[in-house]
Amino acid sequence: DAKTTQPTSMDCAEGRAANLPCNHSTISGNEYVYWYRQIHSQGPQYIIHGLKNNETNEMASLIITEDRKSSTLILPHATLRDTAVYYCIVSLRGQGAQKLVFGQGTRLTINP
Amino acid sequence: GAGVSQSPSNKVTEKGKDVELRCDPISGHTALYWYRQSLGQGLEFLIYFQGNSAPDKSGLPSDRFSAERTGGSVSTLTIQRTQQEDSAVYLCASSSRGGFESSYNEQFFGPGTRLTVL
Numbered sequence: 001d002a003k004t005t006q007p008t009s010m011d012c013a014e015g016r017a018a019n020l021p022c023n024h025s026t027i028s029g030n031e032y033v034y035w036y037r038q039i040h041s042q043g044p045q046y047i048i049h050g051l052k053n054n055e056t057n058e059m060a061s062l063i064i065t066e067d068r069k070s071s072t073l074i075l076p077h078a079t080l081r082d083t084a085v086y087y088c089i090v091s092l093r094g095q096g097a098q099k100l101v102f103g104q105g106t107r108l109t110i111n112p
Numbered sequence: 113g114a115g116v117s118q119s120p121s122n123k124v125t126e127k128g129k130d131v132e133l134r135c136d137p138i139s140g141h142t143a144l145y146w147y148r149q150s151l152g153q154g155l156e157f158l159i160y161f162q163g164n165s166a167p168d169k170s171g172l173p174s175d176r177f178s179a180e181r182t183g184g185s186v187s188t189l190t191i192q193r194t195q196q197e198d199s200a201v202y203l204c205a206s207s208s209r210g211g212f213e214s215s216y217n218e219q220f221f222g223p224g225t226r227l228t229v230l
Contacts, residue, residue: 034217043116043203043221044155087154093217097143097162097207099171100219102155 003027004088009107018075020106022088025069032093033064034100035073037084044087044102047073051093078110114138116222118204124228125194133189133225137206144187145207145219146179150200158202161187194229201226 005023012018024033035047048055048062050071055062061074075082087105091098117136125131137144146158157171161181172178176194181187191198205219 032217038155043205043224044219045221046218049217091217096165097145097160097168098217099145099157099160099168100147100155100217101157102147104154 003090003101004103006086006088006103006106008104009109011109011111012075012078014080014110014112015077018078018082018108018110020073020075020086020088020108021070022073023070024088024090027068027090030092031090033062033068033071034089034091035060035062036087036089036100036102037082038087038105039081039084047086049093078108080110080112082108083110084108116204116206116220118202118222118225120225121223122226122228124230126230127196128193130190130192131194131227133191133202133227135187135189135204135206135222137185137187137204138208138220139185141206141208141220142184143207143219144181145205146187146189147203147205148200149203149224155203158189191227194227196229199227199229 032049034049036044038044050062064071085105085107087102119134143162145160147155149155159169159179161167176192179189201224203224205221207219
């Protein structure tokens with residue numbers, strides 16, 4: 001079973017920041033938070049990951065609460081191409097190949 | 113291109129037939145994964161290979177499903193005596209330990225093979 005809980009769907013206006021929440025209250029100390037997205041008819045795409053510090057890359061920012069029980073993925077200036085299903089996953093890292101356990105994700109729709 | 117490729121992109125077969133799905137991972141990636149996604153469902157792990165280690169087959173739904181990875185590169189997923197419930201998109205991914213900033217969990221997915229069993 002997936003260890004994360006996400007809203008089923010969200011809407012955001014184009015050009016605005018999209019904030020996608022994720023609850024992972026049972027995360028263990030050595031598990032990372034990963035975000036992937038899946039645009040319609042494509043394979044999933046890695047976005048970002050973090051352990052406890054906030055992270056930022058060219059695609060998004062990841063904010064992890066101090067107790068690590070929840071996180072938020074931020075797309076700072078959403079475009080229509082960001083419409084996708086976003087998956088929040090917790091997994092060990094750096095210990096060899098790991099199967100990713102995908103939940104149902106959040107279907108994000110960016111509206112013009 | 114340098115991404116993960118899969119073939120065929122679409123496969124229609126009759127119930128009871130065997131099918132083979134192919135995955136070409138990114139060159140140099142030592143880990144290769146198979147997932148499937150049924151209509152309206154999330155992604156379900158099937159199997160992964162890592163280097164010369166024994167594969168993790170814990171996600172294979174039945175003994176009709178098998179996979180092999182030859183020469184540490186190309187992989188084939190075989191489904192014997194296909195059933196209608198096998199209809200899904202089968203996704204392959206690869207990853208590598210890489211440098212300090214990367215890890216096996218940054219998996220690169222192919223476009224998938226859409227399997228339809230009539």
